[in-house]
Amino acid sequence: MTEIGLKTKDEVLIPVRMLNEYRYCPRLAYMEFVDGEFVDNEHTVEGHRRHETVDVEKGKMPSPDELFGNMRARGVTLSSSEFRIISKLDIVDMGDDHVFPVEIKKGKGPEEGAWPADVVQIGAQIQILKDNGYECNEGYIYYSASNKKVKIEYNDDVLIELITAINGMQGIMNRELIPPPLRNSRKCEGCSLAVICLPDEINLLSERSDDEDIRCMYPARDDAHPLILQEQGSYLSKNGDMFTIKKRGQKIGEVRIFEISHVCLYGNAQISTQALSELLNRSIPVLYFSYGGWFKGYTYSLINKNVLLREKQFEVSRDMKRSLELSKEFIKGKIKNCRTMLRRNCNSECKAALNELGRSIKKIDRIKTMSSLLGVEGNAGRIYFGAFQKMMKNSLDQEFSFEGRNRRPPKTPVNALLSLSYSCLVKDLTVAALAIGLDPMEGFYHTSRYGRPALALDIMEEFRPIISDSVVITVINNEILSTEDFIFRGGACNLSSQGRKKFYAAYERRIGQKVKHPVFGYQVSYRRIMETQMRLVSRYLQGELERYIPFTTR
Incomplete structure (x- = not known):
């Protein structure tokens, strides 16, 4: 057999399933093993169902010198200290002096032989059995969908593939940069992690692809x-x-x-x-x-195990130059979407405000300090809220008058609605940050302080006008709410219980609404877009993207 060419051995035992994933797609293996990411789809759920019987430990697994007759064991966990790998073998069939593993796959095999990734997996299982003292020179892969059992002989070619996969996994475990996504691959279309990986999107933004046909490989709306x-x-x-x-x-x-x-x-x-x-x-x-x-x-449950991502997040947050780069994009997206709101709802009456906001956007590229950016944002906010009343129906001016933003506590119905809407939005972005493995409390534009989800507030900037403000304008102009839905007490104003129910329903309708992504071209819900933007931030932090592109609509 070929001489073993393993690189330096890591203390971590690599699951054999990850070697299969690495041979299939190194990026997938990195996301599952290093980032700790996993999402079920119909393929993975069906795979779990097919494995229910073989995953349960059943039958005896005698030591090599105690083998006798024909026996079968299921759900056998063994490891190899030499190769630093571990596996739960679906089935181990035994004879008087030899054993062989059987791996169950739910899909169809190729017309001839087995898929390369599956060959690596069964080869690893054979090697584990050999390292545990068993006589094992072959294994089998059973493809359930095609009812076909394929024999794999353990030879030099299989060993080389196995060693290459182990060295590759050790390599990605010890590197900080995530492997690049596959280009225009059919493999991505059935992958449950496509919503996390964003292969076409990342290739487009990193200029690794000039293909304008971006596939939307996940549901446009979240069913949950x-x-x-x-x-x-x-x-x-x-x-x-x-x-x-x-x-x-x-x-x-x-x-x-x-x-x-x-x-x-x-x-x-x-x-x-x-x-x-x-x-x-x-x-x-x-x-x-x-x-x-x-x-x-x-x-929340134990936080996503990808500590490397959070280390990058804290590193960038302490780098004033990179924090400013991100912050400028957040605020540029916010002001552009403020212009969109005014243009949609009061175009003829807001020309002066639209022009001033346009000039504010141009100023951002020349900004060199965070204090200057705060000044531009503050001025843009004054202009935008100065025209906010014009987006409401004239007949509602008395009930919902708006002379400016106030909070803690809000003193008018419009301010009460804005505060509640912003609270809902920061909640959703906090959930998105937790799911991805980012720390919602560590931001780049908003300063970190006790109890403040600074990162959620950062990403929230570009979504404030087109989600939160849009919901407020909708519930007022469509007369979903009236002044009877508010409670006035001690100079403060809040929604009643029934009023909040109406508002939450309107908010959920808005973030469930599908919209065409201006960069990727497909239609997805605002909730999906918020998650996607949070993932793009993580890709920027990991060095996969040179710049973050905010979400803006026309």
Whole structure:
């Protein structure tokens, strides 16, 4: 056999499944093993189902010198200290003096032989058995969809492929830069991590591809939705695969757990330990708000294991030059979208404001300091909110007059709506940051301080006008809300319980609305776009993109 050419050995045992992923796509292996990313799709769910019987440990696995007769073991976990790999073997068939592994695959095999990635995987399993003292020179791959069993002989070619995959995995484990995505590959179309990888998008933005046909390889909308509990005294508990909502012992609602993206608890709404534990198991965050909608904090499962990404985030946040580069893009996107809102809703009456905002955008490219950027943003905000009233129907001027922004507490209905809408938006971007593995509290433009989700506030800038402000204009102009939906107390103004329900429904409609992405050309919901933009920030931090491009609409 070929002499082993392994590079320096890492203390970490590499799962054999990752060698399969590496041979299939190095970027996929990096995301799953280094970043800790994984998303199910119909292919992975079906694969799990096919493996249910073989994953359960069954049958004895005697030592090499105790083999006798024909035997079979399932779900056998073994490792190789020489090759630094570990595997849970689906099936090990045994004879009097030899063994051979059988790997179960849910898909179809090629017309001849087996897929290269599967050959590496079965080769690794053979090597593990050999290193544990068993006589093993062949293995089998069973492709369920085509009902075909393929024999793989362990020869020099298979060993070379195995060593190449192990060295490759050790290489990506010890490098900071993520491997580049595949170009125009059919492999991406069935990959569950396409929504995370963004292969076509990253290739386009990094100028590795000039193909204008960007594939949207994930659902345009997320099927999961937030569960909002604002009924005071309500109690969320677990009942099988359902969550039940009760108040004073009476059931007032129920929802299937898999349909929930995150849970929002307002004021005195409560949750059982069992329900909270189930949410942690599924990595579904729980977010806490005051009765009036102030975002107080969150509970989340153990944070994404990609500490390298968070190290890069903290490194860039302390680099004033790179932080300024990112911040300029955030604010440029915000001002452009402010112009879009004014142009859509009061074009003829807002020409002066539109011109001034246009000049503000041009100033940003020449800015050299963060204080100058704060000044441009502040002036643009004054111009924008100075024209905000003109976006509302003239007949509603008395009920919803707006003379300027005020907060903590808001004093008018429009300011109350803006504050609540911004709170909802920062909540959604905090959830997106947690899911990706970024620290929502460490930002680049907004300074970090106790309890402040600075990163969420940063990304929020470009979405404030087209999501939060748009929802406010919609509920006012469409008369979804009236002044009867507000409570005035001690100079402060807040929405009533019924008013908040109407507003949350309008907000969810907005972020579920599909829009054409101006760069990638496909249609996806605003919620998907917020997640995509957060991922583009992470790619910039990891050095995969030279600059961050904000989301803007026409």
